[in-house]
């Protein structure tokens with residue numbers, strides 16, 4: 001591993017931050033922290049931290065010694081001065097005289113001595129930084145170091161590899177006890193350039209930012225070099241079926257198997273979002289004969305446990321043509337995981353006061369022949385779980401190549417998994433009603449589709465915006481942000497629909513809600529209209545709805561967790577407009593399509609509902625068209641748009657809210673909701 005320090009860049013950081021009143025020592029702290037945070041071999045998702053001992057002024061204007069330490073869970077790769085809260089150093093150091101700190105006292109420590117009470121909470125490893133004298137301290141969970149120290153003989157290996165230049169601290173969970181122990185180890189040999197924390201990670205010290213950083217790089221490089229020597233071949237592969245089913249067919253089945261039925265809600269499922277990873281290294285790992293031993297032996301570093309749980313779910317290899325057998329095996333394995341997790345919680349819960357069990361579903365699934373999946377309540381969480389799992393694959397593979405991967409005990413993992421200060425890294429969570437659900441919206445480049453995608457995303461769903469106009473879909477997806485994806489899809493083309501749904505499954509793991517919204521209006525007096533026009537309209541306004549619903553239902557059945565089909569049917573389905581036969585006829589057929597789906601798939605928990613909207617400004621109802629119609633009726637444009645019982649114009653947002661209400665109404669199916677401001681001729685009776 002090479003040092004990424006560039007003197008010119010470091011100076012530039014000092015100048016740039018200097019202009020904003022940031023002292024040079026903090027500017028360099030930021031510069032080297034970012035170097036560490038940008039390399040996933042060193043730091044992943046809030047794992048790792050750094051600090052600086054300097055001075056700051058308190059409210060009284062008095063200059064005091066402070067520790068500026070990374071905030072808990074902050075991203076080191078993009079950290080700014082505010083990411084380093086300043087904490088009074090003297091009272092922190094005074095805590096060392098204490099024999100013990102209770103959990104309640106420990107919970108007060110992070111915020112007790114902040115210079116700015118509004119600052120983020122400092123890292124849980126703050127005390128360790130405070131008890132060490134070095135001006136700059138860097139800490140990482142470098143994968144190469146973990147492979148070396150996740151061994152039964154870690155202490156001896158470290159003496160050999162680091163030539164005694166790093167102190168060795170036996171495993172203790174992060175917190176007061178670890179900070180005290182680390183200080184004792186350091187004081188026995190104050191010449192050490194850093195510390196190894198057994199089964200956890202590495203600290204390096206420096207008089208300046210560059211020294212601490214380059215020591216980190218040098219020691220990690222030593223670990224990397226050791227991992228290249230005396231390797232044995234890993235892993236002996238297991239016998240796999242000739243033809244393995246692809247990840248997109250496996251994902252919905254796993255998603256269903258790892259879905260929990262909400263404690264309170266009949267039919268309300270807590271579904272995970274999936275992130276798929278495969279590489280030669282991952283396949284070598286998941287295909288190993290002994291995968292259950294080394295993959296379930298524990299975490300590579302303790303803070304991973306809050307993202308990955310103490311062990312992954314392992315399912316059998318999925319064989320092409322035998323997905324039913326795979327599904328029942330996956331369900332069984334997932335149930336066993338859940339039972340084992342509940343038993344683990346029951347065994348250890350007395351260790352943490354007031355511990356409340358997290359959901360019992362797995363966060364990582366290993367699939368021989370296919371790869372690994374990260375699972376989370378959102379796409380972001382799923383990506384983090386997959387990143388952590390991938391780091392574990394690398395760390396465990398190298399550990400096994402030079403010895404035998406050894407982790408901390410389940411009791412130790414429990415202590416970290418349920419430690420409130422560790423959990424604080426996850427941040428406060430607001431659980432939105434559609435969190436964990438994947439919604440596909442067709443015609444999402446248009447006004448109604450885009451408003452619907454926004455409304456579903458705001459309710460917590462992961463959204464896929466499909467449109468024949470890929471650019472329009474992309475632009476709308478951009479305004480939603482987050483993990484919204486845009487896909488080109490011609491809903492009248494079966495292959496295009498299939499491909500788009502496959503992409504959605506590849507991205508999120510499945511589909512829960514399909515909003516079949518794409519449509520277009522054709523006109524013509526029915527007795528004279530060209531049959532080609534009628535057929536064209538049927539393709540888009542009827543058959544396309546069928547294609548979309550069929551693709552969605554296939555995935556929903558594989559998941560086995562119900563689902564929701566929503567259709568934009570239009571008031572034309574019940575109230576024909578003059579010369580609008582080519583539009584109204586297929587829409588009327590689509591209204592019955594909705595009822596047919598409700599009837600045929602109710603027993604599978606799949607609901608089918610429709611919205612009959614009217615007079616919404618959109619691609620269908622262009623400004624030109626509105627002007628014409630208004631003129632034809634001898635009314636103003638505004639009177640035309642508000643010509644309904646309520647006298648109010650109906651908007652795309654109104655339609656979106658109706659779709660959302662139907663998605664949330666778990667006991668409602670075969671429903672038609674009118675969103676037209678009131679039109680008695682179009683009212684259903």
Ligand code: ZN
Pocket residue numbers: 047048125139140141200201
């Ligand atoms: Zn750590």
